[in-house]
Amino acid sequence: MAAADTSQPVAKAAGENLTRGRSRGRLRRALGTHWYAWTMVAPVVLVLGVIIGWPLVRGIYLSLTDANERNVGRTIGANHIEATYEFIGLDNYTAVLGDPVFQQRLVWTVIWTVACVSITFTLGLVLANMLNRSFKGRGFYRMALILPWAVPGFVSVFAWRFLFNRDNGILNKILEGGGIAGVPWLDDPTWAKFAVITVNVWLGVPFMMVALLGGLQSIPGELYEAAEMDGASAWQRFRHITLPGLRAVSMTVILLSTIWTFNMFPVIFLLTRGGPGDATEILVTQAFREAFVESPRDFAGSATWGVLILLLLMMFALVYRRSLRKQGEMW
C-alpha cells in the first residue's frame, strides 16, 4: 500500500517529462544540454523504479489473478510448494465493486477525509494567525503546539486509546467527576467516529499550523499597512490579503493532507481496529483486513483494493489540479 501512495508524484513527474519531450529533436537537445542532470538523476530514478515501480506493477498484476497464501509458490524448509494461481482478468474488480462493503467504506472514507481535512485546516489557520502576532511566550506556544507532531504516531494513538477507555479512561473519569454520565467513546459507532476524527485532527494540526505560519510570514507586511491606511477592517484584511497570500501554500497542504487522511491507516487501526464492529473501517484498513486477517491471506483481493485506492486518489488529484488551473493557479 505504501508503495502505491508514494508512487503517485513519480508517475505524475514522469507524465510531465513525457509531454515536455514529445518531439524527438527536443528530447535529444534536452539530453545534450542537460546530460549531467540526467546522469545525476539516473540512480534515483533507478532506485525509485525498483522500490516503487516494480511493486506497483506486481500489485497490478496480482490484482488480475487469484493469488493467495495457499497457491503462491514458496519453499519452507523441506516443503516446496508450486505456484498454482491463475490469471482471472477483472473478476476481482467486479467482485469488490459489486460488494456493498466497498460502497459503505467509500462513503465513510470520504466523510472522514473531508471532516478531518476541513477541521484540521480551519484550526491550523486560526492557530497560525494567532501565533503570527508577537506576544509574550510565543516560542513556548509554538513548541507546545508542535508536540503532537514530535511524538511517534502510534504512541499518541495509544495514549488516546487509554484516555478514551470507557471504564478506566481519564476522559470519562473527569466527566463522571463532574456528574455527567461517561461517554462510550469507542463502543458506540457515532462516538467512535467522533473519536477517530478528533485524534486525527490532533495529529494533523501541527503540520497545518507550521505550513500556514510559514505562508503567513511570507506575506509582505506592507500590504497590511496599506490596507490599514485605506481603512480596511480586520476581516477585510484577512479575506483580501491573508487568504489570497496563503493560497499557494494552502492548496498544497490541503492536497497532501487529503491524501494522507484518505490513507490514514494507523489512527483507525490502532484506535478502534475499525470497530466497534466495522463502523470506522476506511478503505485502507479494510484492504488490510481483506489481506491479512483471514486465512489464507488473499493477496489478489488486497492488491485489488490497493489499486482501487490508488485510482481514486489519482482521480482526485487530477480533478483538484484542474480546478486549481481554472483559478489561474499553476501547480
Added chain:
Amino acid sequence: MRRGIAATALIAALALAATACGGDDKDAGGDTKAGGELSGTVTWWDTSGDAEKATFKKIAEAFTAKHPKVTVKYVNVPYGDAQNKVKNAFSSGSDAPDVIRADVGWVADFASLGYLDEVPAETAKKVDAEFLKQAAASGKYEGKTYAVPQVIDTLGLFYNKKMLADAGVQPPKTLEELKTAAAAIKAKTGKTGLYLRGDDSYWALPYLYGEGGDMVDAKTKTVTIDNAAGVKAFKAARDLVTSGAATTNATDGFTNMQAAFKSGEVAMMVNGPWAVADTYAGEQFKDKANLGVAAVPAGSAGQGAPQGGHDLAVYAGSKNRTAAHAFVEYLTSQEVQVQTTKELSLLPTRTAAYEQPDVKGNEMVTFFKPAVDKAVERAWIPENGSLFEPLKVEWTKAVTGASSPEDAAKSAGTSFRKILKGWK
C-alpha cells in the same frame, strides 16, 4: 531425566535421518549431527499473558541446563498480534522462530500452508498414547501430527464468592438464574452482575453452544452460525446487556474485564485458566479462596464451553529442527506441565500428570478438568482461526445493539461462506 531427553533427541535425530534415507527429499535436521549432542539456537515465540510470561521464560531457559550447547531465545509475543506476526515471519522466512506456541485453532491453518514441520514419528506415537485425546486431536492435520499439545483449557464462570454471598445468591447455572442473581447483586451491592466480553468472538461460543448452535458443521460442510440457534445465541447475549445483568465493551475487553472483576466492580466473568494467575493479583482475591469457578451458564439447549488451549509446533524452515523438536518435547514433558499447573494453574495435556499431587490438589484443576472433559471440541479446519474475525465484528454489533441479532447472525453467515468456499 537428563539421559531420557538425550535418548529422545537421539531417537528423534535417527527418525529424521531415516526419513531422509527413505527417498524423501527432506534434509536431515539442521546443524545437529545425528548421535551427537544437541546444539544451536532455538528461538521460541511464546504467547502467554503478562502474569504468565515470567514463569515460561524461566522454564524455557532451564532447557540450557539440560543441553548446555543449546541457546534458547525466549520471545514473548502478545497473543492478539501473534497469529499475524507468526504468519509474516513464516512466509518470509526471515527472523522466523523455530518453535511457536500456537493456539489450537491455528495449527491446521499453519500446517495446511506448509509452515509446520511434522512431529518426529516417535513423539507422534507418544502424543497418541500419553496425551488427552481432545488435546492430541488439535495438533493433527489430515492424519499427520504437526504439534504437541502444551496446555488445554475451556471457559468457566469466575465469581467473587463474597459478593455472591453478600447478595445471597448461588453461582448461577443458567442464563435465567444469572439474570436473577445479577438483579440481587445490583440491589444489595450496587455492582453489576456479569462482565460480558463484546470484543472477542471466542466468548460468543458458550452462548452459541448453550442454544444448541455452532459456528460450522465440518462433517456436512455447512455454515451454522446463522441458523435459528445462532440467532438465539446473539439474542441471549444482547438480552443480558439490555436487562442490565451484564456490562460489555467493544474495545479493550480483556483488560477492562480483568480490571472490573479484580476490583469488585463486577461479581462474575467468563474466563479461562490462563486468567487465574492475573486474577489472584487483584485486591478482591488477596485471599485466593474468594475466587470461585463454575461451569458457564447454560442456555435453553444446555451447557457448553469451547475446548481451547495451546500447542507447540516447529517451523518447517527452522535451521535447528532436531533441537527444536527436543525443546518442544521438553516443554510438554510431565515435569514442566506439573510446574505450570503449580505456578499458573494451567491444565496439563498429559493424562498421567493429573495423578501428580501438585496437579490433583490444585483447586482450579479440580474444577477445570471435568469442564475440559465435557468441553465442545471445535472443528479443526484450516479456516478455524479466520472465522473468528468476521464473527467478532458481528458479535460486537449484536451485543452493543448496533445491529439486530438476526442481521448480525445473517452477515456472520455471509462472511463465513466467503471464507469457506463451496460450503452450504
